[in-house]
Amino acid sequence: MAANIGILRRPVSTAGVWGWITTVDHKRIGILYGVTAFVFFLIGGIEALLMRVQLAQPDSEFVDAGTFNALFTMHGTTMVFMVVMPAGAAFFNFLVPLMIGARDVAFPRLNALSYWLFLFGAILMNFSFFKAAFPDVGWFGYAPLTTTPYTLSSSTDYWVLGLQVMGIGTTAAGFNFVITILNLRAPGMTLMRMPLFTWMTLIVSFLIIFAFPPLTIALTLLLFDRFFGTNFFDTVGAGADPLLWQHLFWIFGHPEVYILILPAMGIVSDILPTFSRKPLFGYTTVVFAGAVIAFLGFGVWAHHMFTTGLGAWATAAFAGATMAIGVPTGVKIFNWLATLWGGSLQFKTPLLFALGFISMFMLGGLSGVMHAAVPVDTQQQDTYFIVAHFHYVLFGGSIFGLTAGIYYWFPKMTGRMLSERLGKVHFWVMLIGFNMAFMPMHVLGVLGMPRRIYTYSADQNWAGLNLFVSVGAFVIAVSILLLIINVLRSVRKGEKAGMNPWAASTLEWAIPSPPPHYNFAVIPTVRSLHPLWDEEANAVEPPPLPAHGEPHMPSPSYWPIVVAFGVTMVCGGLLIWQASTWLGLAVIAVSGFIGMRGVYGWVFEPVAAEEHAEHAEHPERAPAHHA
Amino acid sequence: MAAESAHHEEHNHPGPRQYIVIGAILAGLTLIEFGVFYLQLDPALMTWIILVLSTSKFMLVVGYFMHLKFDDLRFSALFFSPFVIMITIAAVLMALFFNLTR
C-alpha cells in the first residue's frame, strides 16, 4: 500500500526536529501551541507598543494613518486568534488528558492537524506584510468596508484566508476535545468529578464547534464577493444589507468572547482550591454557571450592534439577555470568593495571578453590564471606554488567568519550578502597568476620545492621560520581559519540581513531572472530585510499569502536516490566482492533490509503524482510529 | 466486540423490508408536496403544509435511516441542540430583517 512506501512510511523516531514535526503526542502539541502563541503575543505586543508611541503625544507623526489602521487590525486579530485561543489550546492539550486519566486525546493525528492548520493560517495572514501590506480593516472586518470597491489591496484576502485556515484547525480541535472529554475519562471519573478546567474545556469545545460555522460562512461569502463578484455585501449595486456581515460575525463573535474567557475561568477555579487548601465552593454551581454563560452567549450577539437601529423590541430583548449573562458570571465570582473565605491561603505566584484575574475581570465585567444599558452604550460606542472594557476582560481576565496557569503548571510541563521571587515581581509590575495602561482609557472614553483614531490635536486635552497610558503599556512590556527571564532561567537551573509541588488534588499531579509519553503507566481509578487529597497515601509515587512494559502509543505521522500544507496552499493558490490565473490554478490543483493524497494516506495508515507491527494485532487498542 | 455490537444492533434496528416501506413513504410525501405546490391555496396555509410535510420527511430519515430512534439518546442531544440554537437564531434574524421588531 502506498502509505508504506519510502519517506511517508509511518515514522517511529520521536527525536530531533522531525520528531516534533511528526509528533502526535498531546503534550508536545500543547508545548508547540504554547510557544507559538507566546511568539505571536510578542508580535501583537510590539504592535500595541507602536500604537502607544504614536498616541503618546498629540499631532504625532511617528506612523501615518494607514499604518495605524494596519497596527490595530493586526493587534486585535493576533491577540484574539493567534494568542489567547492557541494559549487556551496549549493548556487543553497538555492538561485535559492528564486531568481525566487518559493516555492521549481521542484523535491524536487530528490534534496535530489542528496545530499545523493554526500555524500555517497565522503565517499566511502575516505573510501579507511581505506581499502587500498588513490587513487594515479592523479585527471584525466589517463588510462592505472589506469588499473590493472599498479595499482594493489584497491584504484583506490574506486576512480572510488566514482566518479561514485557522478556523478549520480550531473547529477540528473542538471536535477532538468534545470526544476526548466525553469518552476517554478514567474509570470512576464521572462528569461531576472532572476538574473545573476540564469542564470549561468541554464547554469551550462545544462553543467552538457550534459558533465557528457562522464565521466560516461569513468569511466564505466575503471571499466569493472579493474573488468571484457575488453580491452578498454589495450594498450599492445589488441592494445588499449592510448589517448582514455584522449579524453573521457577531453570531460567531459573542460566543467567541466566551471561548476566550472560559479557559481562564477554569484555570482559576482549579488554582484557588489548591492555594486555599479547601475544595472549590459550590463546584456544581460553577459548572452550571459556565454552561449557562455559554448557552446565553448565543443569544446576545446584537448588543454589539445597538447603535445600528434594530428597533426598540429587539434592542430591549438583547439588552435583557445581556444583563442576564451577568448573573451566572456573578455566581462564579461569589463562588471564587467563598472558596478563599476561611481558607489557609498560600500567597504563591499562581494565586496572586488568580486574584489579579478575579479583581480585574470583575472590573471589566461591571463595565460590560454598563454597556448592556442601551442609552449608556449609545454614548460609549466606539470610544476608548469600550477599549478599556474589553482589555479589562481580555487582558485583566484571559491573560491574567493564563499567566496564572503558566506559573501553576510550568513545573508539570518542564519538571522545574519558576522563581517565586521573580514571579511576584512580575505580578506586581504587570498589575500596576495594566491598570496604568487601561484604567485612564475609561476616562478618555467618557471625554469623547474615539477608538481607532491615529492622532488627536493638543487642544482636545487628551494628551496627559494618553502619555500616562503609553507609559503603562511599556511597564506591561517590562513585566513580560521578567516572565521571559524567569522561564529561560528556570528551564535550565530551576529547582526540581517533583510530582506534586503544590500539594494539589487533581490527577495530573499523580504522575512524574514532566510526564512520561504514555502519561499513566496504569490507568487510575477515580473515586472522588479530589483524588489526591482524599486518598493521598496512594499518590506518593506513580504506579510501576506493568509486567508487559510500556503501554503502546500511536506512532508519529507525517500526514497531518501534509494535509495542513495542502489546505493552506489551496488558499495560497487563490491569492496567486488573482495575479496570474494559470499559475494560481496550477498551485490550487497541485496542493489540492497533495491534500487529498494526505487524507487517503492518513485514512489507510496503520496505527503503529511496521517496526511495531507485531504488537499491533489489536489496532483498536490505541486511542486513534481513522481520525 | 465489534461483531457483538453488530449483532446487538441487528436486534434493535429495522430490517431492509421496513427501510423500503420508509423509502416509499418518503417518495409519497414528496409527491404530495409536489401536488400541494399546484393547488391555489393561501400562501400562509401552503407554507405550514409544506413545513409539516418536510419535517415529517426529515424525522423519518433521521429516526429510521440514521437510526436515532433506536440509538443512544446522547447522539440525539448532540444533533438537536445546535438545531434549536440555529432555528432560534434564524427566526430572530428573519424578524429583524423583515422589520417585525420595530
Next chain:
Amino acid sequence: MQYVTGIDDHRTSTGLDNRKLLMWAFLGSDVMFFGTLIGTHLIYRNRSLSGPQEEILSIPITTVSTFVLLMSSLAMVLALAAIQRGNMGGFRFWTVVVAVFGSIFIGFQMFEFAEFAHLGLTPRTNLFGSTFLVMTGFHGAHVTVGILWMWSLVFASFKGKIHQGNALQVEIAGLYWHFVDIVWIVIFGVVYLIGAYGAENRALESVEHAARAASLI
C-alpha cells in the same frame, strides 16, 4: 484514587464509539453551517433589485432530483444492512447505487445551474443568484464528497479493508450521506416549494409595477 490493572484500554466512558460520536458532533456543527447559509438566503428573499428570482425555479425537475436523492438514502441503509449481515455483494451493489444516484443528482444540479445561466441568472446577477447558487453549490460539494467516500468504501472493500467486522465505517459514511439528504429535504421544502409558491405572480406584479412607474414618467 487507586490503580487497578487489567482495565480494557479500548473501553470508552460513555460506551459510545469515538468515531461515531465524532460524526454526530460534526453533523451538529454542519447544522450551524447550512443553517447560516439557508438563513442568509431567507433574509435576502425578495430583495433583489433586478434579474430573475424564485420564479425561475423548476419544481417538476427538482422534484425528480429530490426523489433520486431520497432513493440514494434508501440504498445507503440497504448497503449498511447488507454489510452488517456479511453480505459483501449486496453491500457493494447498494453502495454503487448510492454513488450513481448521487451523481445523477449532481447532474441535475449542473443542468439546473446551466439553465439558470442561460436565463440570465449567475451568482453575480443579483442577491437571489448569490445566495441561492452558493447555498445549493455548497450542498452539491457535500454530495460530491459523499460520492468520493462511497467509491472509496467500495474499493477498500475489495482490498479487504471494509468487512462485516468494521461495518461501523459504513454506518458513519451513511450518517454523512443521510445528513446531506435531510439538508436537501429542508432546501427543497423551504427554498424551492415555499420560495417559488406564487413567485410568478409576484414577478408579474413587479413587472407591471415597473411598467406603470415607467408610464408615469
